[in-house]
Amino acid sequence: MVQTKDSDSRRLLQRLQGVMAEAGEGQARLDRITALVADSMGTEVCSVYLHRDAETLELCATKGLNAEAVHVTRMRVGEGLVGRVAKRAAPVNASDAPSSPGFRYMPETGEEIYSSFLGVPIQRLGETLGVLVVQSKDARSYTEDEVYALEVVAMVLAEMTELGAFVGEGEALRARHKSQVLFRGGTAQEGAAEGVVFLHNPRVVITNPVADDPQAELERLRAAVDVLRVSVDEMLEGARGDKEQVEVIEAYRMFANSRGWLRRMEEDIDLGLTAEAAVEKEQSTARARMGQVPDPYLRDRLADLDDLSNRLLRQLTGQATVSAEALPDGAVLVARNIGPAELLEYGRGLSAVILEEGSVGSHAAIVARAWAIPLVINCKGITTEALNNDVVLVDGDQGIVHLRPDDSVRNAFRDKLEMQAAALERYASIRDKPAETQCGSRIELQMNAGLMADLPSLSTSGAEGVGLFRTELQFLTRSNVPKRGELASLYKRVMDAAGGKEVTFRTLDIGSDKVLPYMKPTEEPNPAMGWRAIRVGLDKRGVMRMQLQALIRAAEGRPLTVMFPFIAQLEEFISAREALLLEMHREKSLNHVLPESLKIGAMLETPSMAFAPRRFFELADFISIGGNDLKQFFFAADRENERVRRRYDTLNVSFLSLIEQIVDRCAETNTPVSFCGEDAGRPIEAMCFAAMGLRKLSMRPASIGPVKHLLRRTDLDEARAVIDAARTSGAQSVRPAVMDWLKRRG
Incomplete structure (x- = not known):
């Protein structure tokens, strides 16, 4: 029986290290380990269960249970006490196992004569690889020291599993990182x-988790922690003046200076682990907790601890952070x-x-x-x-x-x-030709962009302009607010690179999933419908004013096209429009060069604006239908939620009727209208939008060729007739009818 947390555990690990060093197959090595652990722990049984697949555990080795049960006994995760350990990624300690909740008797194992049960997860970096179990005939509750010692053994088994020490016949003993996997x-x-x-943060694989000299390992750990603390202090010093960033790094610093964190790792080293193995054991515990904690704040804090552990491991192993040059x-x-x-x-x-x-x-x-x-x-x-x-x-x-x-x-x-390459060659041959349909309709195809690096695609893709330039990327990739002059210089380079083709600049669209690093995040139950885009701009007038000034100055006398995102009611567009006109007036009073012409438009992303007052369509110089948001709000299906976002078809009759209504309302006031979003870049959807009356589509550059290819082979009058017939028939979506028509046309 384990009496202390140091000498006995250390001897166990040293004996374990000896078994690992012996020659032999994976199965034989596992068998020797179970016998060794049972002997050291003073128990009649020690068993190792490993994952056969994500949902199934298999008994892979045992000392004490029936040998015939090995590779025969299997259970689902969550089934029985062993399955419960795997599901919770936490120990189960039962003095009377048969009477414990969830106990499942496996007759082929012969375990009915054993009363006590202690199971701990074999886990590595939050991934549960299996379960390590000891059992005794005596009804006993295992001590904290015994639980702790078994967890240390389980950690060593996890490292050895990662290194392929237990490879053998059968799915549960397959070599890790060798076979093909489908995700x-x-x-x-x-x-x-x-x-x-190319791993962004390649993990450190620990080849020797057992320490030969615990005192030397303690010194290595403490020295590495000291270096880590200094680096965090330097991060904090560099963030001075940025309140939100300071708060984040202060929390980070608190963990780095946590005595409890360091003490737990020191205790692991006392038990016989190397410094690296001790760090990873604590990291695995934090990762396992992350999956169990519902509170997002606490999850973020555990993620901080996880990141600190990565930094400490790199410090101990001398592995630098990966770089783009590699x-x-x-x-x-x-x-x-x-x-x-x-x-x-x-x-x-x-x-x-x-x-x-x-x-x-x-x-x-x-x-x-x-x-x-x-x-x-x-x-x-x-x-x-x-x-x-x-x-x-x-x-x-x-x-x-x-x-x-x-x-x-x-x-x-x-x-x-x-x-795909052959298709691209076909698309290249029509790059400079217009997207003119067989019925004589001309569709203007524009591209979406957000980086200077996008602009070379303007000529190579065949786009006729930039229908959406996302200005928020310049804010998202910085640790502080960009200056007006920097923005003006960037927007000028964008317009220069466009070579006279129109660029539609969308003002700052932040909030929801796009949180600025230097802006304090707000916890919202539904951020996609919360404080974002124009709502932020109208509340943070200083930021919007700076951006509008930068856009005006970047034009340098050329035409300027600006649109405001996420307009949900007329008053918001009026306020935003007036803000831009006011900046034009101020720039004129300063004798600055004004744009040759100014177009002010709005993104229609909420169903409410399809029913807006006529005044909205009269005031807007153009309307851009923001398909991604409009679709998620129309169907009440969060586009971030994989369970629901694919349930609703863009070619649903109801959604196409909404598009038709918007097109008709814009026609009443002669307001140009376009469609911008992922669906505009899908050829079938793009063709249907054109058939519904849209004459301008904006998409990613790579989609322009496929969309143009189909449009040039299509008669929109015929397509509209097919769509109308499907709508009249009572169909939920026009897609089946359209696809059948396209197949018949070859």
């Missing part, structure tokens, strides 16, 4: 790419999440981006669209499964990632890439 995530940016994994050819960036500034640092050398988290409206999605590279989000578990330089196939159209694919998958994927 199903969500589409945030379409496209396909083949490349190699990018291999065909790099596919893999990260849990990433901010716009970090993503922009990598430049355009990336082939694709894969995130464990993220959303379709996130900063990363905006940048990925600007670069026209595939982005797949919500790929759970990929950062723990992928290794640097692993081959990866990214299907942004389907939201699918193939990690380490076999030859048959790679060949099929390459066929898809070749077909």
